[in-house]
Amino acid sequence: MSRPASGGNPYVNLGVLAVVVVALCFLPVMTSPYYIRVATGIALWAGIALSWNVICGYAGYISFGHVAFFGIGAYTTAILMQPNMDWNFWATLPVAAVIAGGVAALVGWPALRLRGAYFAIATWALAEAVRELTTVLHFTGGSGGLKTPIRLDENFFFYTMLATTAIAYAFCYLLLERSRFGFQVKALRDNEVAARAQGINTNLVKIEAFVLSAVIPAVLGGINAYWITFINPDSVLNTIITDQLVVMVLVGGLGHAWGPALGATAMFLLQEQLRVSYGETTAYIIIVGALVMAIVLFLPDGLVSLGRRARRMRLVRQLLGRVRDDVAPQRAEKQTEEATQ
């Protein structure tokens, strides 16, 4: 589940990665501003989807309140950049990360000790509570929202978003696939009692994973607030954001290092295409819901499980192999007969 599905030669993988990185870096030179906006959106969603994958795919706790951290980040940046505060944009991002991490630790502390369902709804309630809070408080602008200073530089946002997401991916990859922490998280996901018996402080590891998965959307939310220049509870705290995360990660591949990026790209392009063809439509929510159900039923490991080395393909090969095995003994007998003659 956690090994890269492509497998094979690490140099080939690195080469492919290098080509992708170079192509992304030179994207603004090659295409029009519209496609840069689309690419920025993909980078944003790939980052948030990654963060959801950390808590759900690796730690095995489903969070339906991730939009809360995105919103907290967006509001922190927006509030600190108001004319009366006038902070530098870069200085606001660490603050957003710290606040979101603190909230995650506070909520995760009681909720993560319980069975997954309790955590799922506690986070969901958190998202609704945050949304209600921003609507009634005055310094968040209520339901009217907040404006951020306007910066008309698509390339700046593209590179910022891309770099943030890339750093997040590199960080999570090293932490979850190449370190002790990753083994601890996966161990508690697969069997919590056994993990505890091995001396892992499971409660602490779970909270750490949750904080990690809260910090990423907060930073991205901050960048997003600066990018879209106007935020309100309906845009950055909308439940549709959580819906999107769930479907993106499930489509891509739960608990897989590169699954979220794949799923985010596929779903964002689909959504963008729908928007271009039919305008803003709530029918998209139907598609999201139906896709989530279909994937849970028929393709629980997502698109990455269709890869060459994945379990599903191995099953097919095993079936083929068994057919060959049925044939093989007869051939062997014939050969021995021929040999004796």
Add this chain to the structure above:
Amino acid sequence: MTELAQALVGGILIGGLYVAISIGFSLSFGVLDVVDLAVGMWVVLGAFAAIVASDALKVDAFALLPVVFIVFGVVGWLIAPLIYRVRTSKYALPALMGLAFTFGLATLIRGGLLTTFGYTPRTVRTSFFSGNVELFGITAPAIRVAGFGFAVVATGLFIAFLFYTRTGLAIRATAQSKENAGLMGIDVKRISSLVYAIYTGLTAMAGAMLGAIYAMTPEVGLRYTLFAFFVVVLAGLGSVVGVMAAGLFLGVLQSLVTTYVGADYTLLVVFGVLFVALLLFPQGISRRGLA
């Protein structure tokens, strides 16, 4: 003083409906081992079904309550095997996948309702219960009293079914231990479908009732999901008395917050109480909350 009494009575009257919503939810959690995140959507769907049907058939919405129960029972009966299949699959993390599945179901229903009816709030119109009821100097809208009466009858019938029939015994046995129930010759899959069907029917019917009291939009479904979960966390799994107490408590809490603080703060307070409850009772109040 009258204001406080008024708020308390209003809260208890609404709380009865929360009990009706949560009791099936709690049982299906126990039997299917999956938290149905679509519970709030069944509430909203029930209300919208009553609105559409009474408009189309020119029948009073309350006369259609049994029809709502049967229709949604059938729908639940058809969906339950899918949830059962996801929950019992040999695949990794079936519990998590079960949650994701019902989440997808909730999203699907929400999207469908938004696309069909839009964001405009609607109410179930009925001419049966109008005006106010006055007792001991406390006035309450007749519709709320009727809602409470309905909740008492529905919950009572449900409990009688659970405790005085052989099927009810099988359901309670399944909720306690699926393996042992299966060994005693109970078809666990069938029982799961039955429980889910009764639960969806009951919840949709309570939703139609609730729709006559509060305006419904597809967006409020989430609110009722959180309410039902709040009740189950506070009550503890498998405790019928607990569900009643917690449901009434939620009604009173909501009523007090609305009267003295403001309706905008309801979910904040509910979340705060939920947070404290989870903090004080890490065993999930009932021991089955543990991982």
